[in-house]
Amino acid sequence: MSGELSAQASASEQGYEGALRPTSLAEFVGQSKVRRQLGLLLDAATMRRHTPDHILLAGPPGLGKTTLSMIVASELDKPLHQTSGPAIQHAGDLAAVLSALTPGEVLFIDEIHRMARSAEEMLYLAMEDFKVDIMVGKGAGATSVPLELSPFTLVGATTRAGLLPNPLRDRFGFTAHLEFYSDDELSQVVSRASGLIEFSLSESGVDEIARRSRGTPRIANRLLRRVRDYGLVHDLPGDASTVQAALALYDVDDHGLDRLDREVLRAVVERFNGGPVGLSTLAVSVGEESETIEAVVEPFLVRTGLLSRTPRGRVATRLGWEHVGVEPPTAP
Template identity: 70%
Template sequence: MTGSDGGPAITDALPQGTVELEFEGALRPTDLAEFVGQTRVVNQLTLLLKAAEISQRTPDHILFAGPPGLGKTTLAMIVAKESGRALRLSSGPAISHAGDLAALLSSLVPGEVLFIDEIHRMAKSAEEMLYLAMEDYRVDIMVGKGVGATSIPLELPPFTLVGATTRTGLLANPLRDRFGFTGHLEFYSNEELTTVLSRSAALLGLDLPEQALDEIAGRSRGTPRIANRLLRRVRDYLIVNPQTDSLSAVNAALALYDVDARGLDRLDRAVLAALLDRFNGGPVGLSSLAVSIGEDAETLEAVVEPFLIREGFMIRSPRGRMATAAAWDHLGRAPMKTQAT
């Protein structure tokens, strides 16, 4: 569909006055049949929920593990809807001591789904309380201190805990073992992201050809959240420049926001440029690399490095971080003769 000026049409697929938060909510799939990608996890989850429904019991506790933006929160919402249960949302950082968790658990209704995002960041005391709650549906609350302290058992209604974590290794083994099912989410292929973007474009009222959607998918780092974010920036560009053809709008919008053809952003390229230009391709320690670009070492390790390593631009060696031949080629530099690839 095209507009009267020949450019791509932007239709009123959503009510006028809808804010960005409502857009985000509309982009989330609402059931497993609508969920794109993660086929193995979706099939396993479908079996788990159907078995629980047939047996008329509360579904087992579920853990979703994987990098940010792959759909862990969306799947938690789908679990509640598919099983016909109420959903309670919380997060690990918000549960700073056992009392916070006790208050949360004691307010649950029978069969409710409790979703705890970033569950590995819960306080240790709360995590230990969760062991008994998950297994026996009760918690022991300590009243008083010292020799006069008394333990009061509190019975809990059956519930389903859905946890999400980006750092599975930080979960204690006793907690991890109490989940009946663990779904490991993987990065999306470009074809899957194109399908996600096609659905999102329709919801946002954008009529984009497949070539334009493919271009966005290729720059989305295998992550639906990033794909949808870039799609909204393309939408903004078309609103401001309605006569631009779709593919040109994609290229112009993403260039404006410093997202190149491989999905690298400004920070990614800054890291690679520092590694090549200041350290001759490495090896170099993480701290030195972070200082050279004025960023925090933890940010580089958690946000930048995983993508650069996965795309083959960087490797970790016992001596430090090193650039590969692909990094030299992507930034248009000629590798030094001493550079190991």
């Protein structure tokens, strides 16, 4: 009996997760300019009865690139095939995916900048002419056989658009640059999600979660679920005090910094007198990998003005000193 209840709870939770994703541009919160541009592109393609131009979605993680790809397929009323750049390590992998597409299908490639170079070169021809050349045989007897493809729309997502080669980037008819959300937009995200997971939040509770979500809807939804769990276990209402207590338990402070963020900032201020300090030295001092500091921690600290990157290393700003609670040194 307990197993059946557990399975039902798990299925219910998965249902909530799926329900948090908007299914149309009208439901999608934020990115107003991108929504208008994308809506025009899809409406025009529908009126012309043609497949839309290929779409590139660029921006930091958690801003809705995958959700927008699903919305594109939903708005076109076409199936969606999802894959990722790291999964396509050979031209044959891409050929297998492309040859299986049905007419008008939407192909979503996440982290498209991590595809193998040979697959990228095959993708050039597929995006322009909807065909690929398959090599049959080996050595001097190898021959190239053209394979016609059904018309499709490619939606590529990347967190590092600068790593895409120019020939691939130029073949996208529309490039959308997703930006971080404002607190007001995140409040709308949290309010909508709280209704979907059936957890009542006060306006102050909604704003408290939004303020700590680092401009990212994915983080807002994650914090909302942790607050819901805390309120459920302790039988507390979803007000600001419950949000503060729950996020204090999970080491998320008023500015959205977590334990590792504060460790890095405190190390720069207290161990290295505000910097400059090199990335590898800083990583060793907090016991983390350099890649984690550079890709996960540093972007948010720099964006919020707590840390600065200089040619000599990382330097704590005046705001960074104040956040740690240490008086910054007086400039000579």
